[in-house]
Amino acid sequence: MNSVQAKLAEIGEIFRLNGKIYAFDVVSNGNINTTYSVKFRRFDGSIRSYIIQRINGYVFKNPVEIMSNIEGVTKHLRNKAIDGRVALHFHHTEDGNNYYLDEEGNYWRVMTEVDSDTFNISNDLNILRNAGKAFGEFQMQLSDYDAESLYVTIPDFHNTRKRLDKFFEDVEADPCKRVCEVMPEIDFIRSMRKFSCKLTDLQEAGKVPLRVTHNDTKINNVLFDKKTGEPLAVIDLDTVMPGLAMHDFGDAIRFAANTAAEDEPDLTKVSLDLEKFRAFSEGFIGQTAGALTEMEIGTMALGALSITVELASRFLDDYITGDKYFKTNYEGHNLVRARCQLKLAEDMWDKYEEMEQIVNTIAKEAVSS
Ligand code: GN1
Ligand code: MG
Numbered sequence: 453m454n455s456v457q458a459k460l461a462e463i464g465e466i467f468r469l470n471g472k473i474y475a476f477d478v479v480s481n482g483n484i485n486t487t488y489s490v491k492f493r494r495f496d497g498s499i500r501s502y503i504i505q506r507i508n509g510y511v512f513k514n515p516v517e518i519m520s521n522i523e524g525v526t527k528h529l530r531n532k533a534i535d536g537r538v539a540l541h542f543h544h545t546e547d548g549n550n551y552y553l554d555e556e557g558n559y560w561r562v563m564t565e566v567d568s569d570t571f572n573i574s575n576d577l578n579i580l581r582n583a584g585k586a587f588g589e590f591q592m593q594l595s596d597y598d599a600e601s602l603y604v605t606i607p608d609f610h611n612t613r614k615r616l617d618k619f620f621e622d623v624e625a626d627p628c629k630r631v632c633e634v635m636p637e638i639d640f641i642r643s644m645r646k647f648s649c650k651l652t653d654l655q656e657a658g659k660v661p662l663r664v665t666h667n668d669t670k671i672n673n674v675l676f677d678k679k680t681g682e683p684l685a686v687i688d689l690d691t692v693m694p695g696l697a698m699h700d701f702g703d704a705i706r707f708a709a710n711t712a713a714e715d716e717p718d719l720t721k722v723s724l725d726l727e728k729f730r731a732f733s734e735g736f737i738g739q740t741a742g743a744l745t746e747m748e749i750g751t752m753a754l755g756a757l758s759i760t761v762e763l764a765s766r767f768l769d770d771y772i773t774g775d776k777y778f779k780t781n782y783e784g785h786n787l788v789r790a791r792c793q794l795k796l797a798e799d800m801w802d803k804y805e806e807m808e809q810i811v812n813t814i815a816k817e818a819v820s821s
Contacts, residue, residue: 460490463504466552467543467562470494481572481672482688483778484508489565501565502543506558507551511777512690515559517603519551522561522689524601525594532593538566538675538684568675568684573713577731579671579681580708584735586674586683587666587700591740594664599694602664609667609691610699612762613652616645619765628774634787640794641765644801648761651698651754660747665695669704697748698755701736705756706763708732710796715789722795724803729756730810737811741818749815753807757800764793 461473471494479487486506491499507515522542530539542550543562552560571579608614623631623638631638654660666673666686673688707714709728712721733752741749767790770777775786800807 460488460504463560466545484511503563503565505561512605515551518605518690521602521692523550525689525692528597529593536682540685566675566685569678570672570675572672580728580731581735582681582683583671583674583708584732585739586686587669587704588736588739590666590686591697597664599664602693604693605691610695611652612758613649615762616765619769622769622772630772637768637790637794644761648758651758660696662694663697665700667691667693667695669700671708697744698751699759701752702755702759704732705729706760716792717788719795722792723799726806729807733811733814737814738818741815749811752811753804757797760793760797760800764790
């Protein structure tokens, strides 16, 4: 038994999973936590699959608070069950906790794995529409959740102004002497700075409402039914916090409506696919239009563009400060990611009016039907 398997077996025992590990895989979708899909053979011979995760303690300073949010949110979602959806089930230790702190200071959690399909890229517009529907539904299901009871797991997570202020401070400090390599990228972010902070300004002026949002709406955070392509569940609840609907919409667009992967090195492949944009919007706006204000609908495109610049600045910041935050697969990975996001932002800028029009048309139709 190798040391990873031994560790997973230890976690399985602590969470009182029945049986013995017979196979496991690393799930490499996420950029933050370490995730395993682990199959246990039960004592009656049947097989059960679990997701076992080690929470990244550098990014998440207080995992206990995250797990308290998850306990509350999953309970709320379970009580609001929608036909065809699967409720997430987190396991508990003997002490009744949905997490375990090991001797090395790592936090672990265990969820029953849902038999499903996930996508990093999909060209199927039905899948895109269903992803929009899933995140829209998620937003609506949490619309009466007590926001006060949620811990803020990462303060100012999508405060674009603070993100950019920090970025330019780090550019100034240049701790790894990498700034000289990335001057054009820094200049581009500077040119977009004011525009990208518009949503932060609107939020601070009280012109757009804070809602309970997901805040990390990559399409690979939706589980789909393998046969029908219908959404089964939204996962990755670490950043469920008060936030803006436009950021949930925008972050999903940034990831799913890109013609290429988030870290595509060949920038000629990177652009915003307006048909994918439309399909996701139909799903998301279709679910939420009735609850959204005019200002929210009018700033969905802004949400997409500003979160793309924000994430570009986060990737580039991580590159400039020595790649401590996001997991990287190779030297310069964060720079490749940042360049890809900037190329996408540029294309969004060119297609901005079209994005606005598509959202407006869908919102009008959704409200009148
Ligand atoms: C991180 O953990 P993961 O891969 O779902 C990040 C998101 C970024 C995303 C970019 C807590 O999400 O904000 O948009 O990478 N999560 C955190 O791929 O920082
Ligand atoms: Mg995440």
